[in-house]
Amino acid sequence: MRTLLALAWVVIKELYRRKDFYVLFVLTALITLVLGSVNFFEDTLMVRYLREVTLLLIWVSALVIAVVTAARQIPAERESRTIFPLLAKPVTRGQVVLGKFLGVWLASGLALALFYGFYLVVGAWKAASGSLALGLQAFWLHWMMLAVVVALAILGSLLFSAPSVNSTICFVVVTGILLLAGHLNTLAAAQPGPGGALMYGLYFALPHLELFDVRDLMIHEHPPVPLGPLVIATLYAAVYAALLLVAAWWVFRRKPLST
Amino acid sequence: MEPILRTDRLRVEYPPSRRGDPPKVAVKDLSLEVRQGEVFGFLGPNGAGKTTTMSVLLGFLAPTAGEAYLFGVNVRNPIARQRIGYLPELTYYYRFLTAEEILRFYARLFGLNGVEAERRIDRLLKLVELEHARNRQLKHYSKGMQQRVGLAQALINDPDLLILDEPTSGLDPLGRMKVREIIQRLKQEGKTVFFSSHELGEVETVCDRVAIVHQGELKVVGRVDELVRTHQANLEQVFLKIIGYPTCLAA
Numbered sequence: 306m307r308t309l310l311a312l313a314w315v316v317i318k319e320l321y322r323r324k325d326f327y328v329l330f331v332l333t334a335l336i337t338l339v340l341g342s343v344n345f346f347e348d349t350l351m352v353r354y355l356r357e358v359t360l361l362l363i364w365v366s367a368l369v370i371a372v373v374t375a376a377r378q379i380p381a382e383r384e385s386r387t388i389f390p391l392l393a394k395p396v397t398r399g400q401v402v403l404g405k406f407l408g409v410w411l412a413s414g415l416a417l418a419l420f421y422g423f424y425l426v427v428g429a430w431k432a433a434s435g436s437l438a439l440g441l442q443a444f445w446l447h448w449m450m451l452a453v454v455v456a457l458a459i460l461g462s463l464l465f466s467a468p469s470v471n472s473t474i475c476f477v478v479v480t481g482i483l484l485l486a487g488h489l490n491t492l493a494a495a496q497p498g499p500g501g502a503l504m505y506g507l508y509f510a511l512p513h514l515e516l517f518d519v520r521d522l523m524i525h526e527h528p529p530v531p532l533g534p535l536v537i538a539t540l541y542a543a544v545y546a547a548l549l550l551v552a553a554w555w556v557f558r559r560k561p562l563s564t
Numbered sequence: 565m566e567p568i569l570r571t572d573r574l575r576v577e578y579p580p581s582r583r584g585d586p587p588k589v590a591v592k593d594l595s596l597e598v599r600q601g602e603v604f605g606f607l608g609p610n611g612a613g614k615t616t617t618m619s620v621l622l623g624f625l626a627p628t629a630g631e632a633y634l635f636g637v638n639v640r641n642p643i644a645r646q647r648i649g650y651l652p653e654l655t656y657y658y659r660f661l662t663a664e665e666i667l668r669f670y671a672r673l674f675g676l677n678g679v680e681a682e683r684r685i686d687r688l689l690k691l692v693e694l695e696h697a698r699n700r701q702l703k704h705y706s707k708g709m710q711q712r713v714g715l716a717q718a719l720i721n722d723p724d725l726l727i728l729d730e731p732t733s734g735l736d737p738l739g740r741m742k743v744r745e746i747i748q749r750l751k752q753e754g755k756t757v758f759f760s761s762h763e764l765g766e767v768e769t770v771c772d773r774v775a776i777v778h779q780g781e782l783k784v785v786g787r788v789d790e791l792v793r794t795h796q797a798n799l800e801q802v803f804l805k806i807i808g809y810p811t812c813l814a815a
Contacts, residue, residue: 311672315658322660322701386656390717393622393650393727394673395642562624 308396312404313411320374320412334423353524356428360520363420364447371413371451372475375458377468378405379557388562399554406459406550413451417444438529443519445535449542450517454479456549463556479514487515512545566636568725568756569598569621574630576616576780590616592780593630598773600724603747603757605767605774605788609807613780614760615653618729621758622650634725646674649718653730659703663694663713666702667720674721688716691746708739715746726750728759732766744770768792768799778807 379401382388391401421444425437457478461471486508493504516538519530574594577587591613598604608614619625620632623639637644657666664685671681689695692712702710711734718726731747732740740763747757747770761767767774768788775785783806784791788799795802 307675307677308673311669315661315669318665319658319660385659386652386654387658389622389624389652389656390650390670390714391673392624393645393648393652394670395646396673397642561626562619 308400309404309407312396312401313408316374316378316405316408317412317415334419356524357520359424360523363417363424364518364520367413367417367420367447367451368454368476368479370416371409371455372458372472372479373468374412375405375409375455376462376471376475378409378459379462380466380468380471383562392562398557402459402550402553402557406455406546409455409459410448410452413455414448417448417451421447436523436526436529439519439523439527442530442535443523446517446519446530446538449539450514452542452546453512453514453549456546456553460549460553460556463553463560482511482514483518484515486511486513512542517542567597567633568600568602569596569604569632569634569758570636571596571617571621571632572630574617574620574632575628576613576620576625577628589780591620591627591777594777594780594782596775596782596785598725598756598758600756601751601754602772603751603770604759605771606758606760606777607764607767607774607803608760608777611779612777612807614777615729616780617777618727618760621727622648647721647724649721649723649726651714651718651726651728651731653733657702657710657713657717660701662699662701663689663705663716664698666713667716670717670720676721684720684722688719691719692716692742708735711735711739712742715743723755725756725758728757730761731759732761732763740766764798764800764803774799776803776806783807 379388382391382401388401392398421440425440428440454475458471458475461475462468465471465474489504489508489511493501493508495501496504521527522530571594574591574596575589576591577589580587594613594617606614606617616625620627621634621639623642623645626640632639634644635647639645658669661669667685667688668681671677671684676684686695689698692715694709694712694716697705697709702713705713711731715731718728726747728747731743735743744766747759750757751770771788773785773787774791776783791802792799795805797805
């Protein structure tokens with residue numbers, strides 16, 4: 306665990322010292338602040354719309370931070386050749402994968418905490434945030450979903466040579482899952498033959514990231530999610546993240562590293 | 565007594581660049597032993613297989629055949645690297661960290677924490693004369709300073725075996741002298757040093773034994789003084805003769 310924390314610390318330190326991260330962070334925090342604070346219109350629909358926009362912004366920003374950061378971790382280690390002194394220590398490739406995952410996931414969690422913090426505090430101030438408990442649940446579920454996304458991006462970084470290619474593929478896959486995965490069974494039922502079977506296969510194999518999205522509940526001020534589904538969703542994310550990390554480790558351990 | 569470093573018929577093949585071509589053999593059945601307290605020079609021209617061999621020893625590459633052991637532990641096991649220090653040829657460190665942070669990071673990877681880690685960091689920064697720049701990010705360091713950080717990180721776990729890949733490459737004469745002094749000092753402390761270098765004068769000065777590899781094959785291994793005496797020439801001339809440049813030797 307000490308090794309994993311040390312590796313994660315380097316990831317967070319790098320983000321902390323990178324100016325591009327600050328730009329995204331400050332910009333999104335500012336927009337969140339502005340959008341989250343407006344209940345100027347005195348119109349319920351408008352307030353809901355602004356909440357929706359703000360939450361969408363939080364989702365997009367968190368996704369960008371998580372994917373871009375995760376996608377460059379191992380390629381950057383290889384490109385700058387810092388991987389060599391690292392692996393010359395008693396560190397396994399599995400620990401490198403897990404340490405990188407932990408660092409990016411914690412960093413994404415910090416960013417999310419800030420975004421949701423802004424949303425909830427400013428919303429409470431302007432009486433537009435809805436339930437605090439649901440807000441905290443939304444943060445938790447979002448963070449769990451990011452665990453799957455970060456693991457996916459780390460696996461992608463070992464399969465695709467360029468981080469930009471990997472990031473693009475990750476964005477397309479995650480957006481596709483968020484928009485379509487929940488409807489694949491309906492589509493499969495409507496399509497007979499191998500196409501339908503393939504869609505059923507995808508429906509059961511893909512991680513249903515849309516289940517972690519409780520934005521609609523927040524926008525329409527629903528009560529908090531019961532504890533049971535919350536725990537199941539957490540375990541569901543943990544299983545998918547673990548599977549993806551095992552796959553990443555398997556790919557990485559077979560990769561020769563030439564000095 | 566178990567050798568500190570041992571390779572047993574080590575073979576490394578790289579896949580061919582074109583389908584149908586034979587694989588490129590980088591290391592051919594290399595069997596080598598380095599004993600405790602030795603300063604061992606691993607010599608060869610560019611492309612001889614030195615770096616590939618080091619890559620296997622450090623776990624970067626899996627051998628095609630044969631095995632390699634550090635302290636009797638197969639190099640496939642990361643525990644084999646618990647008691648080694650490695651200095652790569654070029655400085656490959658996190659440029660956004662300070663010297664102190666990078667040493668603390670590597671100390672943690674060896675399970676060192678707290679007072680012991682801080683004590684070693686202070687001692688090593690003093691040894692490599694970087695105390696004044698300990699809180700400066702590495703991106704602001706000169707090449708020589710970065711190489712000294714490299715040396716410090718290689719010593720953070722007080723290793724029993726140091727693997728140095730061309731440690732003086734690109735250093736000015738003062739930097740080279742400093743590295744030589746540190747190697748001599750480690751030898752006096754009973755440490756084992758395994759290093760590759762093209763600076764044969766330097767190798768002759770500091771090494772007890774050398775191995776010369778050429779085109780992946782071990783050509784000769786022996787004590788420096790014996791090689792020099794047997795061939796009636798200095799190490800550079802011996803090296804050139806062994807790798808097949810008799811005209812240079814004659815000159």
